Amino acid sequence: MVEEVKVRKIKDGTVIDHITSGEALNVLKILGIPKDYPKTPVTVAMNVLSAKVDSKDIVKVEGRELKAEEVDKIALIAPRATINIIRGFKVVEKKKVSIPETIEGVLRCANPNCVTHFEEVRSRFVVEERSPIKLRCYFCEKVMRGEEIVRQF
């Protein structure tokens, strides 16, 4: 395997690789960095040349393994991302993110007149297209795309 980027290896944590170029900072936003985790050591590489895709971003987060909900959110903006869990400098788990058929509870509908803002009900979106992402609110049928989704993180 060719080591594509010269950034230092981490001991324990998560490497998020193959992030859609330009989305690294949005991934940090999803992970609450630096807002909720001001002290977490993070390494960010952007617009890295890659063999598989034109270019990609990489985020390395030390001392943290991601929650399923965080992984689901990352999938929305970086559908080709891979999550590598690192323990003792070794990759112990490697998985691809995946976008489910429907997304419940994670997002708010961008339509201000949507019934979900007025009644006690979990939001629900049907995934119509994956890359780039296109969601349709199950209730009001309005479409949400990249920018409207990212703004919520």
Next chain:
Amino acid sequence: MDFGGRDMISIRDLTKEEIEHMLGTAEGMELSPPGDILRGKTLATLFFEPSTRTRISFEAAMQRLGGKTIGFSGAGTASVAKGESLTDTIRTVERYSDAIAIRHPRDGAARLSAEVSSKPVINAGDGANQHPTQTLLDLYTIKREKGRLDVEVALVGDLKYGRTVHSLAYALAMFGAHLTLTSPKGLEMPREVISDLQKFGPRVAKEDDLAEVASKVEVLYVTRIQKERFPDPEEYERVRGTYKITMETLRNARENLIILHPLPRVDEIAAEVDGTRYAKYFDQVYYGLPVRMAILGLLMGAV
């Protein structure tokens, strides 16, 4: 094809075959009325915002089939004024009824109601979103008048906010109609709505000259242009004259042109047009009856 127990929330839920089946059932109801097939059944009409036409049409359809209606109209009514949640209202009303027709100012209210109701829910208009029984009656009118749905149609007027034209465009595209879009600047059909049609591979064109449009198409579907949609009142005054259907607009109209309008109209169609063979907007109202009879009969499992 069994519709018993199903909801009628959005035209997007229906396949082409299902729409054809509903229109066929409506034609049966119109040409040979089936009698009291809904005797002993009750339809609840919950109109959280008033819409006299739609409510009366549902009530008339229910009565023609021997059924009864209960319900309310207007936002000031009991449960709404007390701040009861929509879902609680639905859970209460479903105990007294065999189906629920709901009109509500919020987008998605009908879908949410269907989620909590064990009885069929019919969307009679949810905010700016859908009004599927209107769409079906529009389709039925075209089918009855033209004998087919793959027609050449022009959608005229407010194509941005006009709820009925969005779902009608969707349904017509499904049936292979050729769509011409004619609207004032700023009230064009949203890109998202047009991109939604693309899966059916429709032919969509834009044309601004109304007389030119009238000379080409078989169906002119005219919608209301509302003053409050314009930031500048002068712009409204200018546009309003340009998009009005008059005898002058129709001077080169095709022999077989029909003009439809979801009504009520303001002044988009001059009264002088009413007496012509083109005017079908009042027949359209009449066609709403067999269409709603068919929907009620199908959803309550009586046909």
